[in-house]
């Protein structure tokens with residue numbers, strides 16, 4: 133297959149999947165009964181390793197991420213949560229010296245295959261960061277930014293409204309869309325960043341500690357929003373807040389730093405990955421138990 137053909141194929145499939153997902157999203161009752169579509173895999177990781185300048189940061193990662201789930205990555209600082217998250221939309225490509233090894237499939241296709249365009253991948257797999265990072269532009273222009281780059285100029289007002297509604301921000305900003313985004317509170321800015329992300333109709337949203345710079349009320353709003361958004365998107369969230377992982381996620385991956393025998397080298401390992409309820413109430417591994425019960429970490 134020619135590279136361009138294959139790339140078009142990946143994009144088309146993802147778009148078809150998005151259309152199908154939108155059709156399903158209007159029948160939320162399907163999800164609560166664990167329909168087969170719920171178990172569809174968005175990502176499949178097998179033996180994934182990430183190195184920075186030749187030194188392993190995480191190793192041997194094997195896990196599946198399902199559609200319409202919130203998947204949480206938890207573990208002590210430095211265990212590789214952000215590193216692993218960045219693998220999922222090829223953000224590590226932007227870090228000099230970073231290298232990803234192993235198998236990482238996205239909708240069954242090699243995300244790191246030569247035919248995959250990383251820029252296209254990042255449109256389908258959006259990212260929200262710890263610190264809200266709106267552009268120094270109006271609220272409207274922040275949300276319209278992605279669609280404009282993609283040349284989707286028709287119905288831009290409707291796209292912006294839909295994204296702001298999707299991010300539970302519309303009612304708070306509809307009368308001041310032309311105001312600068314920096315005038316919003318931190319929590320509103322973070323929801324604006326989520327609106328900016330969903331305006332380009334991604335498939336998956338990656339969130340790296342999206343609430344750690346926010347107050348408890350704003351945090352609650354973002355958590356409620358995640359539960360709404362998963363009807364339409366798949367979400368992977370890194371959080372150091374275990375209550376948050378327990379509240380919002382369906383599946384939880386617990387990572388830990390491992391040392392080699394002479395303690396010269398350290399890297400992150402996946403200790404346990406399971407239903408969130410199991411991880412928090414009856415984990416299989418003693419190290420998970422110690423971490424979630426607050427004995428270590």
Ligand SMILES: Nc1ncnc2c1ncn2[C@@H]1O[C@H](COP(=O)(O)OP(=O)(O)O)[C@@H](O)[C@H]1O
Nearest residue numbers: 184189207208209210211212213214215216227
């Ligand atoms: N850009 C980078 N360059 C070099 N090393 C990095 C970089 N980012 C992270 N690391 C290293 O990778 C390991 C995992 O870091 P990180 O993924 O940030 O962990 P976490 O998000 O769990 O705190 C750490 O040892 C960290 O120092």
Ligand SMILES: [Mg+2]
Nearest residue numbers: 213214215370
């Ligand atoms: Mg991190």
